[in-house]
Structure formats: structure tokens, C-alpha cells
Amino acid sequence: MPRSDTSPAISLRGVVKRYGPLTAVDGLDLEVPAGIVLGLLGPNGAGKSTTMRMLTAQSRADAGEISVLGYRIPRESKRARAAMGVVPQHDNLDEELTVGENLAVFAHLYRVPRAERPAAVRRALDIAHLADRRDTRTDRLSGGMRRRLLIARGLVHRPRLVLLDEPTVGLDPQIRQELWGLISSLREQGVTVLMSTHYIEEAERLSDEVAVMAKGRVVTRGRPADLVADYAGASVEEFPIRAAGAAATVEAVRSAGFASRRTGATLSVLRAENLPASLRDRLGEGRRRAATLEDVFVTLTGERVE
Amino acid sequence: MTGGTVRRSGSTARDEPGRFEFAPVAGVLVREWALFRRNWGPTTFAAVVEPIVYLLAFGFGLGSLVGAIGGYDYIEFVGTGIVGMSVLFSSMFPGLIDTYVRRVFRHGYEGMLAAPVDVRELVTAEATWIALKAGTYACAPLIVAMGFGLQPRPAMLLVPLVTLVSAFGFALLGIWLSAVVPSMKTMDYIISGLITPLFLVAGTFFPLDALPSWAQSLAAVNPLYHCVELVRSAAFGLRPAADLGHLAALLAFAAAAWCLAVFQMRRRLID
Numbered sequence: 178m179p180r181s182d183t184s185p186a187i188s189l190r191g192v193v194k195r196y197g198p199l200t201a202v203d204g205l206d207l208e209v210p211a212g213i214v215l216g217l218l219g220p221n222g223a224g225k226s227t228t229m230r231m232l233t234a235q236s237r238a239d240a241g242e243i244s245v246l247g248y249r250i251p252r253e254s255k256r257a258r259a260a261m262g263v264v265p266q267h268d269n270l271d272e273e274l275t276v277g278e279n280l281a282v283f284a285h286l287y288r289v290p291r292a293e294r295p296a297a298v299r300r301a302l303d304i305a306h307l308a309d310r311r312d313t314r315t316d317r318l319s320g321g322m323r324r325r326l327l328i329a330r331g332l333v334h335r336p337r338l339v340l341l342d343e344p345t346v347g348l349d350p351q352i353r354q355e356l357w358g359l360i361s362s363l364r365e366q367g368v369t370v371l372m373s374t375h376y377i378e379e380a381e382r383l384s385d386e387v388a389v390m391a392k393g394r395v396v397t398r399g400r401p402a403d404l405v406a407d408y409a410g411a412s413v414e415e416f417p418i419r420a421a422g423a424a425a426t427v428e429a430v431r432s433a434g435f436a437s438r439r440t441g442a443t444l445s446v447l448r449a450e451n452l453p454a455s456l457r458d459r460l461g462e463g464r465r466r467a468a469t470l471e472d473v474f475v476t477l478t479g480e481r482v483e
Numbered sequence: 484m485t486g487g488t489v490r491r492s493g494s495t496a497r498d499e500p501g502r503f504e505f506a507p508v509a510g511v512l513v514r515e516w517a518l519f520r521r522n523w524g525p526t527t528f529a530a531v532v533e534p535i536v537y538l539l540a541f542g543f544g545l546g547s548l549v550g551a552i553g554g555y556d557y558i559e560f561v562g563t564g565i566v567g568m569s570v571l572f573s574s575m576f577p578g579l580i581d582t583y584v585r586r587v588f589r590h591g592y593e594g595m596l597a598a599p600v601d602v603r604e605l606v607t608a609e610a611t612w613i614a615l616k617a618g619t620y621a622c623a624p625l626i627v628a629m630g631f632g633l634q635p636r637p638a639m640l641l642v643p644l645v646t647l648v649s650a651f652g653f654a655l656l657g658i659w660l661s662a663v664v665p666s667m668k669t670m671d672y673i674i675s676g677l678i679t680p681l682f683l684v685a686g687t688f689f690p691l692d693a694l695p696s697w698a699q700s701l702a703a704v705n706p707l708y709h710c711v712e713l714v715r716s717a718a719f720g721l722r723p724a725a726d727l728g729h730l731a732a733l734l735a736f737a738a739a740a741w742c743l744a745v746f747q748m749r750r751r752l753i754d
């Protein structure tokens with residue numbers, strides 16, 4: 178039995194996962210309270226997918242403690258998996274089967290009672306907007322349709338917790354909007370959602386909280402607005418920079434105690450509302466804009482691809 | 484999750500987490516059935532027609548030269564031997580190739596393992612499905628041989644049981660090897676180096692007493708030899724003591740192959 182309604186839906190403590198010499202997850206601590214949408218942000222290779230795979234016990238942690246919906250992982254993972262829906266980053270639909278068969282098989286695997294299976298499949302078809310493609314073989318679907326089917330497959334049994342690993346990749350703007358609506362309605366029904374994404378706007382819009390991951394750890398977490406206020410201040414100012422003097426300018430900003438990041442041909446300085454006049458003179462004419470979660474993200478996770 | 488034994492208790496037993504359950508096995512079988520409903524034509528054609536072609540070619544081609552072997556008409560000898568060949572081919576090839584393709588190229592097992600399905604249930608289900616098909620198909624040559632003079636006997640009703648158990652073991656052997664090989668190409672080692680000798684050194688087409696003694700002792704550890712012996716007993720007269728020995732050998736083989744397949748698939752699917 179799940180311990181109680183107030184216990185967190187997901188809890189990871191000191192979790193480590195190594196692949197040979199590489200440490201993919203490096204002492205991760207993360208708690209997701211029941212009923213919230215938590216956005217997981219992090220650059221490529223930060224360990225987001227590895228973390229999700231550990232929650233379904235498809236990847237075994239080398240150290241640390243994991244529990245999902247009150248069940249200890251991996252020992253009791255089968256019960257946790259029964260109550261959770263998973264939308265993996267990499268499509269693993271059954272290409273030999275039709276759309277309807279894919280959903281029906283997972284309704285079985287998730288043990289939806291016999292009498293409720295047809296309704297569950299119909300509901301999932303509606304979620305995926307594929308009701309008229311029920312008998313189409315999965316390998317004939319477009320990329321976005323496959324994605325929608327993959328998402329619907331993870332919801333066929335009305336899970337209490339949903340893991341979404343980059344669910345909106347490859348979706349057109351209309352469908353993405355709709356998925357946002359779907360996630361909001363899951364939240365209203367009390368479903369807990371853990372969602373990784375590279376679309377920061379999406380995370381900002383949907384998440385009650387976001388956690389920023391880098392190099393296998395959570396660097397920071399909080400409500401999007403709070404993170405922006407904490408790390409980027411009220412406003413950001415973009416100053417034009419030339420390639421030649423760029424390094425010196427960045428250094429001058431840094432030594433004055435300001436965080437900055439390159440934004441194309443400009444340098445964005447965070448907490449620009451506090452810039453001293455002397456530094457402002459040196460930087461020249463700036464353009465003021467509101468601070469965003471993206472500023473926080475890039476500042477925290479570094480600008481360079483490693 | 485790491486327990487390795489199958490417990491055939493009902494679903495009402497105490498609800499412990501690591502328990503082997505039949506619901507996930509049934510779920511995987513539903514998937515196979517959905518697929519089979521659409522593909523049964525070619526699958527069945529290949530599995531039934533090929534052994535019959537062998538039967539006719541050897542039965543008549545070689546039969547006219549050989550006449551009788553070990554006290555049987557050659558067509559009777561080969562008709563029962565080909566049941567074994569059919570079991571081997573229609574269980575080990577799907578176990579090896581289909582399982583590999585599904586795991587490596589289609590990633591289908593990953594999706595299933597995110598649902599409440601454990602690796603041992605998945606492996607059991609895949610092997611059961613293959614065994615059901617192969618065990619059924621393998622009876623076809625026997626029926627054809629009856630058309631050419633093989634005397635029907637009540638004990639022949641035991642043949643499907645023998646083919647089912649043997650096919651279950653060979654499917655698992657195939658699944659295990661599919662998770663051992665590093666690539667599709669290296670399967671050639673298994674096909675030529677293992678499946679071919681298994682198929683020939685089992686008393687399928689010629690009796691083993693023609694072989695050197697070392698080859699005869701090798702045949703004793705060939706599960707297909709035990710399968711063929713049991714089929715012949717059912718067809719030509721039971722020999723209870725020897726037959727129980729053969730059956731025990733087949734069951735031991737299936738159990739060992741199950742452990743190996745589950746162990747190796749888990750290594751490949753859970754990192």
C-alpha cells in the first residue's frame with residue numbers, strides 16, 4: 178500500500194548511477210510532492226532520462242534510495258509501475274501492430290479490467306486524436322502522430338503518476354498546445370507529473386516547480402518565478418558586443434559581480450537593475466527586457482556544450 | 484525482483500512484490516495473438532510446408548535406396564525424425580532472430596518493462612508463444628507420414644506434449660543466445676555451428692548407431708535426440724523406463740534454458 182497521501186510521489190536520495198567510468202547520475206536528491214507538475218530541465222547528457230529509467234527500475238542505481246508512490250524501488254517497483262504511466266524519450270511503439278492494438282495491448286499489460294478495456298482504448302484514441310486511424314499500422318503514422326500515440330499509451334490506465342521524457346519533441350504548435358492542456362487537466366485530476374523538456378517556455382508555463390539538472394545533480398529547484406527572481410533579478414539588459422573585445426567585456430562584468438551570458442551578438446547581463454553607472458558607461462547602450470527562466474538555465478548549466 | 488524461480492501459485496496468493504504473475508504473461512500473449520491473427524498465413528505455410536518437403540524428398544528419394552532402418556520403413560523413421568527437425572527450426576529461429584530484432588531494433592521490450600511486467604514474465608511469455616506454435620506445427624509431418632502408411636496409434640496423442648516441451652526449451656535456448664550474441668551477423672556462428680549439428684546428430688535422418696561412439700555420446704546431451712526418441716516411442720510403442728528418462732532430460736533442458744534466458748535478457752534489458 179502507498180504509505181499516505183502526504184508522502185511524496187517520487188523521492189530520490191543520494192542516487193548514483195555509473196556507466197563504466199562515466200557517472201551519469203551523481204548523488205541526485207529530488208523529491209516530487211504528490212499532485213504537482215515538476216519540470217526537469219538540463220542540458221543534453223545531464224542525466225534526465227537515466228533518472229526516469231531508474232524510477233521504473235529499468236536502470237538500477239549504484240547507490241542511494243528511491244521510492245515511487247510510497248513503493249521502494251527496485252524491490253516493489255512492479256506495483257509502482259502499475260500505477261504510473263511512462264512516455265519515453267525514444268519511441269518504442271510496436272510497429273507491427275495497429276494503433277488500436279498498441280493501446281489494447283498496453284491496456285492488458287497495465288491490467289485494466291476486461292470490462293473497461295474498450296472504453297480505455299477509446300479514451301486513449303481520443304487523447305491521441307487518432308480515433309480515425311485505429312486500424313492503421315503504426316509504421317504508417319507520421320512522426321507527430323507516433324508521439325501522440327506514445328503519450329496516449331502511457332495514459333491508457335489512468336495512472337496516478339506520469340513520467341514524460343521530452344513529450345513535445347516533434348509536435349506541431351497546435352498539438353503542443355493541446356498537450357499542454359492535457360497536462361494541466363492531469364494536474365487538476367491530482368495526477369503527479371514529472372516532465373523533462375528542452376523547451377524552457379513550456380516548463381515555465383506548465384510546471385508548479387522546475388528542477389534544473391546538470392552533470393547528474395539537481396543544481397537548483399523552485400517555482401519558475403522564484404528562480405527567475407533569485408538568479409536573474411527583475412530585468413536583464415542586452416548590450417551589443419564585438420568579437421574582438423568580447424572576452425574583456427565579459428570579464429569586466431564578471432569581476433563587478435554580475436552574471437552574464439552570450440545571446441548571439443549581444444551580452445545579456447542579469448540583475449541589470451543593479452548595474453552601477455560606471456559599468457553601464459563602459460558597456461554602452463543596452464536594451465532592457467524581462468528576465469526569463471532561460472537566463473537562469475543557461476547561467477546555471479553553463480554556455481558551452483561539453 | 485531477483486528471485487529466479489517460477490511459482491505456479493494462483494493469483495490470489497499473498498501479494499508479495501517480486502512474485503511471478505501470469506497476468507503479464509497473458510498480456511504479452513495478447514500482443515502475439517494480435518500479430519498472429521494478421522500474419523498466420525506465411526508463418527504457418529513456412530512451418531508446415533518445409534518439413535513436408537523434407538519428408539517427401541528424403542522419404543522417397545532416400546527411402547527407395549534404404550528401404551528399412553532400425554526395423555522401421557524409412558518413411559516412418561524419417562517421418563518421426565522430421566517432427567524433431569520441425570520443432571527445432573520453428574522454435575529456435577524465432578527465439579533467436581525475432582527476439583533479437585524486437586529487443587535491439589524495435590525496443591519493444593523496453594516499453595513492456597515500463598509496465599508491470601518483469602523480465603522473467605516477458606521471457607516466459609515469448610517462449611510459451613513460440614512453443615505453442617512450434618509444438619502444433621511440428622505434428623504436421625506425422626499426419627502426412629500417416630498418409631504414406633504410418634500406422635496411427637493412441638499413444639501418438641502424446642506427441643504434441645513432447646513437441647511442446649521440446650519447443651519451449653529450444654525457444655528459450657534461442658532467446659538466451661539472442662541476448663548473448665553481440666550482433667546479427669554473429670548469429671551465423673550459432674546457426675551453422677550449433678543448430679545444424681543439433682539437427683543432424685539427433686537420429687533425425689539416420690540412426691545414431693552408424694556414428695562413432697564420441698558422436699553418440701554427444702547426441703545423448705542433444706535435447707533434440709530425446710525429443711525424437713520420445714516421438715518414436717509414441718509412434719511405435721512406449722518404453723516407459725527409457726521414455727521417462729528422455730522426458731526428464733527435456734524438462735531439465737527447458738529449466739536450464741529458462742534460467743539462462745532470463746539471466747541474460749535481464750542483463751541486456753536492465754542496466
Ligand SMILES: Nc1ncnc2c1ncn2[C@@H]1O[C@H](COP(=O)(O)OP(=O)(O)OP(=O)(O)O)[C@@H](O)[C@H]1O
Nearest residue numbers: 196201219220221222223224225226227228266754
Ligand atoms: N546505457 C548507457 N550506457 C552508457 N552510457 C549511458 C547509457 N545511458 C545513458 N548513458 C550516459 O549517461 C549520461 C546521461 O544520459 P541521459 O540520457 O540520462 O541524459 P539526458 O539528460 O536525458 O540527455 P538528453 O537531454 O540528451 O536526452 C550521458 O552521458 C549518456 O551518454
Ligand SMILES: [Mg+2]
Nearest residue numbers: 225226227266
Ligand atoms: Mg534524455
